[in-house]
Amino acid sequence: MKTNPLSTLAQVRREWLLLAIITVIALVVGARAPVFLTWRNALDIGNDSAILAILVMGQMLVLLTRGVDLSVASNLALTGMLCALAGRAWPGIPLVVLIGMACAIGAGLGFVNGFLIMRFNLPSIVVTLGTLSLYRGAVFVSSRGAWVSDQDIHPLIKGLPRETLLGLPMLIWFAAVVVGLALYLLRWRREGRELYAYGGNPSAAVYAGIPVQRRIVMAYTLSGLLAGLSGLLWVGRYSIAFSELASGYELTVIAACVIGGVSIGGGVGTIGGAVLGVLFIGVINGALPVIQVSPFWQQAIAGAVILISVVLNASADRKRGRQILDRPLVPELRAPQGAAA
Amino acid sequence: MKALDTWERVLVALIVLVYLGFGLGIDGFFSPYALADSTYNFSEKALIALAMALLVVAGEIDLSIAATMALASLAMGLAMKAGAGLPLMLLAAVASGALCGSLNGWLVTRWKLPSIVVTIGTLSLYRGLAQVVLGDQAITGYPETLSGWGNGSVGDLIGHPGLIVPLEFAVMLVMAGAVGLFLHRTIHGRRIYAIGANPIASRFSGISVDRYRLGLFVFAGVMAALAAILLTGRIGSTRPNLAMGWELDAVTIVILGGVAIEGGRGSIVGTVLAAVLLGSFNFALGMLNVSGIVMSMIVGALLIVSMVLPRWLKLLRRPGGAALKPV
Numbered sequence: 001m002k003t004n005p006l007s008t009l010a011q012v013r014r015e016w017l018l019l020a021i022i023t024v025i026a027l028v029v030g031a032r033a034p035v036f037l038t039w040r041n042a043l044d045i046g047n048d049s050a051i052l053a054i055l056v057m058g059q060m061l062v063l064l065t066r067g068v069d070l071s072v073a074s075n076l077a078l079t080g081m082l083c084a085l086a087g088r089a090w091p092g093i094p095l096v097v098l099i100g101m102a103c104a105i106g107a108g109l110g111f112v113n114g115f116l117i118m119r120f121n122l123p124s125i126v127v128t129l130g131t132l133s134l135y136r137g138a139v140f141v142s143s144r145g146a147w148v149s150d151q152d153i154h155p156l157i158k159g160l161p162r163e164t165l166l167g168l169p170m171l172i173w174f175a176a177v178v179v180g181l182a183l184y185l186l187r188w189r190r191e192g193r194e195l196y197a198y199g200g201n202p203s204a205a206v207y208a209g210i211p212v213q214r215r216i217v218m219a220y221t222l223s224g225l226l227a228g229l230s231g232l233l234w235v236g237r238y239s240i241a242f243s244e245l246a247s248g249y250e251l252t253v254i255a256a257c258v259i260g261g262v263s264i265g266g267g268v269g270t271i272g273g274a275v276l277g278v279l280f281i282g283v284i285n286g287a288l289p290v291i292q293v294s295p296f297w298q299q300a301i302a303g304a305v306i307l308i309s310v311v312l313n314a315s316a317d318r319k320r321g322r323q324i325l326d327r328p329l330v331p332e333l334r335a336p337q338g339a340a341a
Numbered sequence: 342m343k344a345l346d347t348w349e350r351v352l353v354a355l356i357v358l359v360y361l362g363f364g365l366g367i368d369g370f371f372s373p374y375a376l377a378d379s380t381y382n383f384s385e386k387a388l389i390a391l392a393m394a395l396l397v398v399a400g401e402i403d404l405s406i407a408a409t410m411a412l413a414s415l416a417m418g419l420a421m422k423a424g425a426g427l428p429l430m431l432l433a434a435v436a437s438g439a440l441c442g443s444l445n446g447w448l449v450t451r452w453k454l455p456s457i458v459v460t461i462g463t464l465s466l467y468r469g470l471a472q473v474v475l476g477d478q479a480i481t482g483y484p485e486t487l488s489g490w491g492n493g494s495v496g497d498l499i500g501h502p503g504l505i506v507p508l509e510f511a512v513m514l515v516m517a518g519a520v521g522l523f524l525h526r527t528i529h530g531r532r533i534y535a536i537g538a539n540p541i542a543s544r545f546s547g548i549s550v551d552r553y554r555l556g557l558f559v560f561a562g563v564m565a566a567l568a569a570i571l572l573t574g575r576i577g578s579t580r581p582n583l584a585m586g587w588e589l590d591a592v593t594i595v596i597l598g599g600v601a602i603e604g605g606r607g608s609i610v611g612t613v614l615a616a617v618l619l620g621s622f623n624f625a626l627g628m629l630n631v632s633g634i635v636m637s638m639i640v641g642a643l644l645i646v647s648m649v650l651p652r653w654l655k656l657l658r659r660p661g662g663a664a665l666k667p668v
Contacts, residue, residue: 063624118644120652123602125457126400129589130645137638143634144552248586254461264458294475300469306462311452 014261014313018276022170022283029287036290044171047161049282050175051237055253056260056291057182058110058223060274064186065200065219066266071113072227074135075251079105080231081139084241089254095156102232103225109135110224115216120335124220132250137228139242144287147240161237167315171233178226183271195219199267255302256281280305348599348651351610352614356483356621363625370628377494377505381658382627383594383620384509385568386587388614391562394612396456396557397595400537400604401449404460407587408467409441411579413566415471418480418579427484434566441467442562446555456558464588472581480579491574494618513613516564521609533557537604590649594619595645619643624659 009049030037081103088091093305109131116127150158188190194215198205206212235241252276254264260277262269281302288295364370389406396403416437420430440462448459489497495511496504524530535543536550542549573579598615601609619640626636 012456079652116649120649122648122652126596126648127591127645130641130648132589133593133641134645136405137634140632140634141638145634214412223589236640251461251465255465258458264455278482294476296472297469299465303462303466303469304462306465307448308460310454310458310462311448 009010015270015273015276018260018273018280022276022280025283025287030290033290036287038097041286041290043172045282045286046172046175047169047237048285049278050171050304051233052103052170052231052252053175053278054178054226054233054254056256056274056278057271058106058180058226059253059257060262060269060271061184061186061195062223063254063264064195064264064266064269065216066199066202067117067216067219068128068254068264069110069170069220069223070125070128070250070294071109071135072223073246074139075106075109075224075227076231076234076249077139077143077245077247079228080233080245080253081143081148081241081243083146083155083157083232084235085142087157088148088152089110091154093154093156095160097233098154098157099229102228104228106228106231107118107221107225110227111217111221114220117220118213118216118228124276136243139245143241143243145243148235150239153235153239153241157236158230158239159236161233169274171237174229174233178229179271179275181202187269191215191218196267199265201267236241246281252281252302257307259311259315263313344363349608349611349614352598352611352618354502356614356618359618359622359625363621363628367625370625373505375628376411377507377510379624380507380513380623382624383616384513385575385584386514386590386594386620387472387513387616388564388571389561389587390591390598390612390616391516391565391599391609392557392561393534393591394595394598394600394607394609395520395524396561397600397602398537399533399554400540400605401456401554401557402592402594402602403442403445404457404560404588405441405445405463405467405559406460406565406591407584408464408471409562409565410572410584410587411440411471411581412441412467413562413569414481414573414579414583415581415590416571417602418483419474421483422480427486427588430487431570433585434570435563438562438564438566438569439559440560440562441565443555445562448560449558450555468581468585471583471636475581477581479578479647483573483577487489487570488577489574491571491576492512509575511663512571516567517609517613521613524609529553532646534605537606539605569631582597589621590640593640596644597647 026037034039046200055076059069059072079102082105083098086101087098112127113124113131116122116131117124161169161171165173182191186195194205194210197208197210198212198215202212234246256277257269257274258264258277259280260269260275261273284301284305285295285298288301289298360370369375375497389410393403393406398445413434417430417434420433443455445460445463448463449456490508494504495506495508496502500509514515523531532543532548532553535548536548536553537558540550553630569583572584594615595607595612597619598611598613600612622639623636626639627633
């Protein structure tokens with residue numbers, strides 16, 4: 001965690017800047033199409049962004065530790081499919097069991113990532129690249145390539161995102177709870193602070209006696225757990241489960257993190273920034289159809305925004321960002337840690 | 342360079358195993374035409390994997406390489422629609438590939454950004470631009486010559502119908518030879534290893550690190566353009582989702598080929614062997630009617646096993662301690 005006041009200032013400024021940009025976009029689009037500034041549209045954008053927000057919280061934990069989890073979208077699809085199949089096979093299944101099942105499967109798949117990365121000292125990008133294909137293929141195998149379509153999705157799964165509580169859709173509540181828990185973890189829990197410490201300086205974290213391996217496995221497991229929960233919600237929201245579900249969505253998740261100022265280099269990033277990153281993508285995606293720009297622009301705009309925001313970051317603090325292809329800093333030091341795993 | 346290091350030998354053994362195993366199990370697998378056919382599966386991917394191997398050895402990565410292919414193919418299509426002849430079309434493809442590569446390289450070297458972030462951004466940008474221009478349309482109607490390059494054999498070109506080695510495969514072998522000589526036999530290749538092993542020490546020993554990085558990204562763009570020309574010729578159309586997801590395949594080939602993802606180690610022989618292994622394996626599974634997504638699942642598993650196995654064996658071999666030396 002960088003504690004020098006200058007970089008903290010840059011962080012704060014950056015989030016306000018992002019908020020200002022989002023507000024300006026919303027106002028400009030609202031001026032052209034007043035429907036954009038209605039409560040109803042805000043709810044739509046919130047609904048569309050909720051799952052992304054949940055995934056971003058998980059991804060952020062991993063990014064803080066200088067890793068990356070490319071397998072989230074595949075994890076989401078596999079968990080979503082397994083829940084849909086379970087719902088079809090056992091019509092009497094209670095909702096709590098479904099949610100527990102989604103979290104458990106997701107966490108299990110995330111744990112596999114974390115275990116492989118820590119136990120064998122492998123680069124996270126390659127491991128999660130492998131599990132990306134592996135989990136995606138498992139969706140196909142588990143469903144034998146068939147779709148689980150609307151009428152076969154369990155009514156409880158379909159109902160979950162559509163429930164409302166105090167006037168807000170359940171999806172937004174889920175996202176709010178997850179964001180709240182992530183905030184609690186990263187601000188007030190020792191475990192969360194240790195993620196920043198490790199990302200900021202891995203060897204110092206080891207010297208300080210932080211159980212580095214356990215923390216990293218925790219980050220991947222939590223990322224997987226949230227991906228699993230998102231899988232259940234995704235299947236409910238779109239009432240369909242198939243092999244290509246959310247394919248390629250991991251890049252959107254990482255994009256939201258990067259836009260929100262979570263550094264791929266680890267150790268830097270705030271919950272507020274990450275939520276704004278999600279909101280930015282949500283507002284852009286919501287605005288394009290309103291101002292009659294082809295939705296084909298979405299991806300190009302997201303790409304341009306990622307590039308601009310990382311360049312802005314780089315010019316804000318002109319230190320060479322650490323590469324994600326991590327070179328162990330202190331080999332002698334990490335070796336005994338391997339024994340402890 | 343030892344051309345056949347331990348890992349390369351393992352790959353050769355696996356290739357022999359795949360060809361023998363499936364050859365005895367599947368009727369017609371050994372016919373020369375089937376063997377020639379099996380090379381289409383990996384020739385284009387091997388081309389971008391060669392460029393990716395150089396980048397990874399230098400400690401960088403280019404995830405936008407497949408999106409660059411889509412843009413290069415698009416540039417070729419637009420040039421054709423504008424009435425350009427074949428040479429101009431090719432020029433358009435190569436120029437747009439080089440342009441994409443230089444944008445990546447410029448962002449990485451000028452702004453000191455990690456290449457993975459930059460190329461995730463440009464992946465989205467390039468693929469997005471292809472979608473903006475094409476929408477849900479496709480460009481078709483490419484000239485015969487192009488289709489001949491993509492589908493034809495060396496024999497067609499030099500007038501020996503008996504020689505059925507596909508042109509794409511030949512192009513791949515020539516490029517592999519050139520890249521291999523460059524990496525393993527020239528001073529520039531040695532410097533690329535040095536940059537990957539320790540960029541700061543390399544800079545202090547007088548290597549213009551950033552110039553090499555920029556050059557490698559431009560080269561990756563050009564190779565993507567070359568692969569795009571062959572692929573467009575082979576399938577005869579340009580779509581926004583051309584070569585979708587191939588960046589992951591290229592990375593898989595490179596890692597399976599024994600190139601260390603942290604840079605500084607790896608060989609071109611290994612990369613080519615890995616491309617052949619994956620391609621022939623996929624082709625054989627295709628003949629067995631295994632679905633594409635299951636194949637990619639097996640590839641993912643192979644990728645993980647190929648990394649875990651050597652380290653696990655090292656763990657077992659070390660008596661008493663399970664201490665892992667970071668490699």
